[in-house]
Amino acid sequence: MARPRAASGADVPKEPHAVSLKVLRLSRPSLSYQSPLPAATTKISPKASLSYPSADSDDQFILTPILTLPPAFGSVYVGETFACTLSANNEISADETGRVVTSVRIVAEMQTPSSVAALELDPASDTAQSGLDIGESLQKIVRYDLKEEGNHILAVSVSYTENRISESAQAASGRVRTFRKLYQFVAQPCLSVRTKASELPPLEVDNKSLGPYGKTRLLRFALEAQLENVGDGAVVIKQTRLNPKAPFKCQSLNSDATTSDPFAAAALPTLNPRDVLQVAFLIEQEEGRTEGLEALQKDLRHDGRATLGQLSIEWRGAMGDKGFLTTGNLMSRKRS
Structure with missing residues (x-):
């Protein structure tokens, strides 16, 4: 059994x-929207299409006094x-x-x-x-x-x-x-970042350690970056900063370089979905700076490219949401 x-x-x-x-x-x-009726002689009350009718609200304004x-x-x-x-x-x-x-x-x-x-x-x-x-x-x-x-x-x-x-x-x-x-x-991703680095003619400066007529060539690069909003909502670019790697220094060529307050409201660009913002920086080798110089020369001999730095971007969403992004090390083009 x-x-x-x-x-x-x-x-x-x-x-x-x-x-x-x-x-x-x-x-x-998020902000709440409404669709006001057109102003016309009709038996329908203009408040019939409002999300939150009240005596203090504007019947013809697209935004309501409530949040969603x-x-x-x-x-x-x-x-x-x-x-x-x-x-x-x-x-x-x-x-x-x-x-x-x-x-x-x-x-x-x-x-x-x-x-x-x-x-x-x-x-x-x-x-x-x-x-x-x-x-x-x-x-x-x-x-x-x-x-x-x-x-x-x-x-x-x-x-x-x-x-x-x-x-x-x-x-x-x-x-x-x-x-x-x-x-x-x-x-x-909220922002898509595309960069391009172009080498500029070097700057020659006097270097007495190489003799009475000695010259040192300081490298110079122009870095361009395109920031595209690939998200669903608008963002405000609060700050775009390049953190150069030694022995380089950086100068911003953007609109925030003309004002002492980089957070001024007039200097903050707004990107709607699929909008593109282009920024640029001038990167120059700092005269007399030895920090990072040996690594730079080694990279140029080995790979023909120089490490310029990292790009940091800070933004705010439509309702004040904070966002921060730092790219990897940005490289110059390989020398031919």
């Missing part, structure tokens, strides 16, 4: 957790700070008085295309030792500066202790339970 197959662990129905996890992305609201929360997760861009709130909720029903949840702990990490980073939680205290009453929640906020394109995975682990309370109001038994959830999103 055949014996019945023993029940395996996979066949046993899993008991639902007493704690649930909710993840909500933190982002700024994002209806979905939305786009995530490289250079911005990704922020979300993690909420561990006690899901025990009110009629289950014999179960208590204590020692709730949340741990989060971000998996990027190249690394895994543990995330700091705000506030920093990581457990709810006294426990969560029915309907209560433990909330944490995590932030992460996005520096890479591609798939990102937010991994959140929740652990807690579930205690059984006897009729004498004492803990009869307890067990530690844990679960883990993964949330995947794609980080897209």
Whole structure:
């Protein structure tokens, strides 16, 4: 007679957790638009098409006095700070008085295309030792500066202790339970940066260490960069700066070079989607500077190219979202 197959662990129905996890992305609201009716003699009230009719609002203005929360997760861009709130909720029903949840702990990490980073939680205290009453929640906020394109995975682990309370109001038994959830999103570029470096005629200066008529040739380059807005919304370019590598120095050839305040409102260009901004810099070898000179000469002999520096770009979104991007080392063209 055949014996019945023993029940395996996979066949046993899993008991639902007493704690649930909710993840909500933190982002700024957007402006709310409306479509006013044309001013004409009609029986329809001009306020009929307004999103928020009021006595103080302008019936013919396209913007409403209210803000709109994002209806979905939305786009995530490289250079911005990704922020979300993690909420561990006690899901025990009110009629289950014999179960208590204590020692709730949340741990989060971000998996990027190249690394895994543990995330700091705000506030920093990581457990709810006294426990969560029915309907209560433990909330944490995590932030992460996005520096890479591609798939990102937010991994959140929740652990807690579930205690059984006897009729004498004492803990009869307890067990530690844990679960883990993964949330995947794609980080897209907000700005596309294209650069071109052109070598200029060198500047000859006197160098007495080479004799009474000695001359030293100082290298000079012109760097052009095109910044294209490849995102979905308008951005304001707050600052574009070139960080030269020794022994070079840099001079901006852009409009911010004519004002003492680079953050002046009149000097900040706005890029709508697919708009392009072109910037330029003059890069010159600094006279008498020996720092980095040996590495520059070695690169020119080995590869025929010079490392000029890195381009740093800072921008703001339509609602003030901060963005920051730093390119890799920019190289000159290879000498023929």
